[in-house]
Amino acid sequence: MAGELCDSCVFCKIIRGQIPCHKVYEDERVLAFADIGPLSEGHCLVVPKHHEQFFHRLPEPYAAALGPAISRVAAGVVDALGVTDYNIINNNGERCGQTVAHVHWHIVPKGEDGSGLCLDWRALKDVDGEKISEYTQKIRDAVGKR
Numbered sequence: 455m456a457g458e459l460c461d462s463c464v465f466c467k468i469i470r471g472q473i474p475c476h477k478v479y480e481d482e483r484v485l486a487f488a489d490i491g492p493l494s495e496g497h498c499l500v501v502p503k504h505h506e507q508f509f510h511r512l513p514e515p516y517a518a519a520l521g522p523a524i525s526r527v528a529a530g531v532v533d534a535l536g537v538t539d540y541n542i543i544n545n546n547g548e549r550c551g552q553t554v555a556h557v558h559w560h561i562v563p564k565g566e567d568g569s570g571l572c573l574d575w576r577a578l579k580d581v582d583g584e585k586i587s588e589y590t591q592k593i594r595d596a597v598g599k600r
């Protein structure tokens with residue numbers, strides 16, 4: 455059951471069948487296909503059939519459908535290509551590298567040749583336990599109000 459789709463985004467056009475894709479999996483609420491600009495062989499995208507840029511704004515049935523679909527497609531990539539290591543990543547917003555404004559999760563195998571996702575994971579140096587406790591409380595309160 456497709457939710458609301460937009461007229462302009464490339465993933466809505468793929469979901470509608472207006473643009474072709476290399477499909478690997480589909481169910482009522484999710485479509486998965488090969489990324490056209492793969493970071494490594496087997497790089498796939500898992501996309502909800504509802505247009506929304508940000509994951510936290512996705513209607514719950516679509517958010518809930520993503521978990522099992524991502525797991526299933528990741529298992530397929532592992533089984534089919536003999537992949538052992540892979541990243542699963544979902545970029546939200548331009549500053550996080552999002553180029554297509556429709557929620558999508560990347561499954562990116564790590565190639566033995568080093569291909570795949572390159573992370574520049576830099577932990578903050580000036581955040582202590584007190585600071586973590588402070589923002590954790592705010593998040594807990596906000597989560598509780600949802």
Ligand code: AMP
Nearest residue numbers: 464488489490491492545551552553554
């Ligand atoms: P992001 O940078 O997280 O928004 O990722 C968008 C991804 O969509 C990129 O990895 C693109 O290669 C991929 N992409 C864009 N257009 C297509 C398309 N027509 N079919 C498959 N993948 C696409």
